[in-house]
Amino acid sequence: MTSERPIMIRAASVRDLKAIWEIEEASYAAPWPKETFFVDITFNADAKYFVAMVDKRIVGFIGGWFKEGKLHIVNVATHPSFRQSGVARQLVLFLLDLARDLKMESTFLEVRRSNVAAQKLYEGLGFGVAGLRPMYYPDNMEDGLVMTKELCSAHAGD
Numbered sequence: 001m002t003s004e005r006p007i008m009i010r011a012a013s014v015r016d017l018k019a020i021w022e023i024e025e026a027s028y029a030a031p032w033p034k035e036t037f038f039v040d041i042t043f044n045a046d047a048k049y050f051v052a053m054v055d056k057r058i059v060g061f062i063g064g065w066f067k068e069g070k071l072h073i074v075n076v077a078t079h080p081s082f083r084q085s086g087v088a089r090q091l092v093l094f095l096l097d098l099a100r101d102l103k104m105e106s107t108f109l110e111v112r113r114s115n116v117a118a119q120k121l122y123e124g125l126g127f128g129v130a131g132l133r134p135m136y137y138p139d140n141m142e143d144g145l146v147m148t149k150e151l152c153s154a155h156a157g158d
Protein backbone atom coordinates (compact mmCIF):
# COMPACT_ATOMS: atom_id res chain seq x y z
CA MET A 1 0.00 0.00 0.00
CA THR A 2 1.22 3.53 -0.81
CA SER A 3 1.80 5.82 2.17
CA GLU A 4 -1.27 7.94 2.72
CA ARG A 5 -1.16 11.69 2.33
CA PRO A 6 -2.92 13.36 5.28
CA ILE A 7 -6.12 15.00 4.12
CA MET A 8 -9.05 16.79 5.69
CA ILE A 9 -12.51 15.77 4.50
CA ARG A 10 -15.47 18.14 4.73
CA ALA A 11 -18.93 18.48 3.22
CA ALA A 12 -18.99 20.13 -0.20
CA SER A 13 -21.02 23.24 -0.94
CA VAL A 14 -21.85 25.20 -4.08
CA ARG A 15 -18.78 27.34 -3.37
CA ASP A 16 -16.68 24.25 -4.17
CA LEU A 17 -18.25 23.67 -7.60
CA LYS A 18 -15.42 25.26 -9.58
CA ALA A 19 -12.72 23.15 -7.90
CA ILE A 20 -14.83 20.00 -8.12
CA TRP A 21 -15.51 20.52 -11.79
CA GLU A 22 -11.85 21.19 -12.57
CA ILE A 23 -11.01 17.79 -11.10
CA GLU A 24 -13.95 16.21 -12.96
CA GLU A 25 -12.80 17.68 -16.27
CA ALA A 26 -9.22 16.50 -15.70
CA SER A 27 -10.43 13.01 -14.76
CA TYR A 28 -12.95 11.88 -17.36
CA ALA A 29 -13.15 11.78 -21.17
CA ALA A 30 -16.87 12.50 -20.78
CA PRO A 31 -17.14 14.71 -17.68
CA TRP A 32 -20.46 15.49 -16.04
CA PRO A 33 -21.70 19.00 -16.88
CA LYS A 34 -21.14 21.53 -14.10
CA GLU A 35 -24.94 21.84 -13.81
CA THR A 36 -25.24 18.19 -12.79
CA PHE A 37 -23.10 18.84 -9.71
CA PHE A 38 -25.02 22.03 -8.96
CA VAL A 39 -28.39 20.29 -9.11
CA ASP A 40 -27.20 17.27 -7.12
CA ILE A 41 -25.55 19.32 -4.35
CA THR A 42 -28.33 21.90 -4.15
CA PHE A 43 -31.59 20.05 -4.73
CA ASN A 44 -31.07 16.31 -4.26
CA ALA A 45 -31.99 15.52 -0.67
CA ASP A 46 -30.53 12.01 -1.03
CA ALA A 47 -27.13 13.25 -2.24
CA LYS A 48 -24.09 13.98 -0.10
CA TYR A 49 -20.82 15.30 -1.50
CA PHE A 50 -17.49 15.68 0.27
CA VAL A 51 -14.18 17.20 -0.68
CA ALA A 52 -10.65 16.19 0.34
CA MET A 53 -8.39 19.10 1.31
CA VAL A 54 -4.61 19.32 1.41
CA ASP A 55 -3.83 22.59 3.15
CA LYS A 56 -6.50 24.83 1.60
CA ARG A 57 -6.64 23.11 -1.75
CA ILE A 58 -9.39 20.75 -2.89
CA VAL A 59 -7.60 17.68 -4.24
CA GLY A 60 -10.46 15.22 -4.58
CA PHE A 61 -14.17 14.71 -4.12
CA ILE A 62 -16.76 12.01 -3.65
CA GLY A 63 -20.52 11.93 -4.06
CA GLY A 64 -23.12 9.40 -3.02
CA TRP A 65 -26.88 8.93 -2.99
CA PHE A 66 -28.28 7.51 0.24
CA LYS A 67 -31.58 5.90 -0.58
CA GLU A 68 -33.68 2.92 0.50
CA GLY A 69 -30.95 1.44 2.67
CA LYS A 70 -28.31 1.64 -0.04
CA LEU A 71 -25.41 3.97 -0.70
CA HIS A 72 -24.90 4.50 -4.42
CA ILE A 73 -21.42 5.96 -4.91
CA VAL A 74 -21.99 8.12 -7.97
CA ASN A 75 -18.61 9.81 -8.39
CA VAL A 76 -15.14 9.89 -6.90
CA ALA A 77 -12.07 11.52 -8.38
CA THR A 78 -8.64 12.73 -7.32
CA HIS A 79 -6.78 15.59 -8.96
CA PRO A 80 -4.12 14.08 -11.26
CA SER A 81 -1.31 15.72 -9.26
CA PHE A 82 -2.46 14.04 -6.05
CA ARG A 83 -3.17 10.52 -7.25
CA GLN A 84 -1.79 7.30 -5.79
CA SER A 85 -1.34 8.81 -2.37
CA GLY A 86 -4.46 7.39 -0.71
CA VAL A 87 -6.84 10.30 -1.34
CA ALA A 88 -9.62 8.27 -3.01
CA ARG A 89 -9.27 5.41 -0.54
CA GLN A 90 -9.76 7.82 2.36
CA LEU A 91 -12.75 9.43 0.63
CA VAL A 92 -14.45 6.09 -0.01
CA LEU A 93 -13.77 4.90 3.55
CA PHE A 94 -15.22 8.15 4.86
CA LEU A 95 -18.42 7.64 2.84
CA LEU A 96 -18.70 4.00 3.93
CA ASP A 97 -18.42 5.04 7.60
CA LEU A 98 -21.13 7.63 7.08
CA ALA A 99 -23.32 5.06 5.35
CA ARG A 100 -22.96 2.71 8.33
CA ASP A 101 -23.84 5.56 10.70
CA LEU A 102 -26.95 6.17 8.59
CA LYS A 103 -27.81 2.46 8.79
CA MET A 104 -27.34 1.77 5.10
CA GLU A 105 -27.23 -1.98 4.49
CA SER A 106 -25.08 -2.05 1.39
CA THR A 107 -23.31 0.04 -1.18
CA PHE A 108 -22.91 -0.19 -4.92
CA LEU A 109 -21.43 1.67 -7.86
CA GLU A 110 -20.82 1.39 -11.57
CA VAL A 111 -17.33 1.44 -13.05
CA ARG A 112 -16.13 1.25 -16.64
CA ARG A 113 -14.82 -2.15 -17.62
CA SER A 114 -11.59 -0.44 -18.75
CA ASN A 115 -11.08 1.52 -15.50
CA VAL A 116 -8.68 -0.86 -13.81
CA ALA A 117 -7.37 1.74 -11.33
CA ALA A 118 -10.84 2.34 -9.93
CA GLN A 119 -11.66 -1.38 -9.86
CA LYS A 120 -8.48 -2.01 -7.85
CA LEU A 121 -9.42 0.78 -5.46
CA TYR A 122 -12.84 -0.76 -4.80
CA GLU A 123 -11.56 -4.36 -4.66
CA GLY A 124 -9.03 -3.26 -2.05
CA LEU A 125 -11.91 -1.95 0.04
CA GLY A 126 -13.88 -5.20 -0.13
CA PHE A 127 -16.15 -4.56 -3.10
CA GLY A 128 -16.89 -7.41 -5.48
CA VAL A 129 -18.25 -7.48 -8.99
CA ALA A 130 -21.97 -8.30 -8.82
CA GLY A 131 -23.19 -7.62 -12.32
CA LEU A 132 -22.86 -5.92 -15.64
CA ARG A 133 -24.72 -2.99 -17.20
CA PRO A 134 -24.24 -3.45 -20.97
CA MET A 135 -23.39 -0.22 -22.83
CA TYR A 136 -23.94 1.80 -19.64
CA TYR A 137 -21.69 4.68 -20.75
CA PRO A 138 -23.26 6.48 -23.72
CA ASP A 139 -20.09 8.28 -24.89
CA ASN A 140 -18.46 5.06 -26.11
CA MET A 141 -21.10 2.42 -25.32
CA GLU A 142 -18.74 0.83 -22.79
CA ASP A 143 -20.11 -1.73 -20.36
CA GLY A 144 -20.34 -0.84 -16.69
CA LEU A 145 -19.38 -3.31 -13.99
CA VAL A 146 -21.61 -3.16 -10.93
CA MET A 147 -19.56 -3.51 -7.75
CA THR A 148 -21.18 -4.01 -4.37
CA LYS A 149 -20.29 -4.35 -0.72
CA GLU A 150 -22.36 -5.26 2.32
CA LEU A 151 -22.12 -2.75 5.14
CA CYS A 152 -23.96 -4.28 8.09
CA SER A 153 -22.51 -7.76 8.30
CA ALA A 154 -19.87 -8.40 10.94
CA HIS A 155 -17.79 -9.80 8.10
CA ALA A 156 -18.18 -6.78 5.83
CA GLY A 157 -14.68 -5.55 6.68
CA ASP A 158 -13.07 -2.59 4.98
Ligand SMILES: CC(C)(COP(=O)(O)OP(=O)(O)OC[C@H]1O[C@@H](n2cnc3c(N)ncnc32)[C@H](O)[C@@H]1OP(=O)(O)O)[C@@H](O)C(=O)NCCC(=O)NCCS
Pocket: 001, 002, 027, 028, 075, 076, 077, 078, 079, 082, 083, 084, 085, 086, 087, 088, 089, 090, 110, 111, 112, 115, 116, 117, 118, 120, 121, 122, 124
Ligand atom coordinates in the same frame (compact mmCIF):
# COMPACT_ATOMS: atom_id res chain seq x y z
C1 LIG B 1 -9.49 5.94 -9.58
C2 LIG B 1 -9.00 7.14 -8.78
C3 LIG B 1 -10.21 7.82 -8.11
C4 LIG B 1 -8.03 6.64 -7.70
O1 LIG B 1 -7.68 7.78 -6.91
P1 LIG B 1 -6.33 7.84 -6.07
O2 LIG B 1 -6.50 8.91 -5.06
O3 LIG B 1 -5.16 7.90 -6.96
O4 LIG B 1 -6.37 6.39 -5.37
P2 LIG B 1 -5.57 5.94 -4.04
O5 LIG B 1 -4.24 6.57 -4.01
O6 LIG B 1 -6.46 6.13 -2.86
O7 LIG B 1 -5.36 4.37 -4.33
C5 LIG B 1 -6.09 3.36 -3.66
C6 LIG B 1 -5.94 2.07 -4.43
O8 LIG B 1 -6.49 2.22 -5.74
C7 LIG B 1 -5.73 1.44 -6.67
N1 LIG B 1 -5.15 2.33 -7.66
C8 LIG B 1 -5.14 3.69 -7.65
N2 LIG B 1 -4.56 4.16 -8.78
C9 LIG B 1 -4.18 3.08 -9.49
C10 LIG B 1 -3.54 2.90 -10.75
N3 LIG B 1 -3.16 3.95 -11.50
N4 LIG B 1 -3.33 1.64 -11.20
C11 LIG B 1 -3.72 0.57 -10.47
N5 LIG B 1 -4.34 0.67 -9.25
C12 LIG B 1 -4.56 1.91 -8.79
C13 LIG B 1 -4.66 0.73 -5.88
O9 LIG B 1 -5.20 -0.53 -5.49
C14 LIG B 1 -4.53 1.62 -4.66
O10 LIG B 1 -4.09 0.90 -3.55
P3 LIG B 1 -2.49 0.78 -3.22
O11 LIG B 1 -2.06 2.17 -2.93
O12 LIG B 1 -2.50 -0.07 -2.02
O13 LIG B 1 -1.86 0.20 -4.43
C15 LIG B 1 -8.22 8.15 -9.68
O14 LIG B 1 -7.33 7.46 -10.51
C16 LIG B 1 -9.12 9.03 -10.53
O15 LIG B 1 -9.54 10.11 -10.11
N6 LIG B 1 -9.44 8.53 -11.74
C17 LIG B 1 -10.35 9.27 -12.64
C18 LIG B 1 -11.77 9.26 -12.10
C19 LIG B 1 -12.29 7.84 -11.91
O16 LIG B 1 -12.02 6.95 -12.70
N7 LIG B 1 -13.09 7.67 -10.85
C20 LIG B 1 -13.73 6.40 -10.53
C21 LIG B 1 -14.99 6.26 -11.30
S1 LIG B 1 -15.79 4.70 -10.97
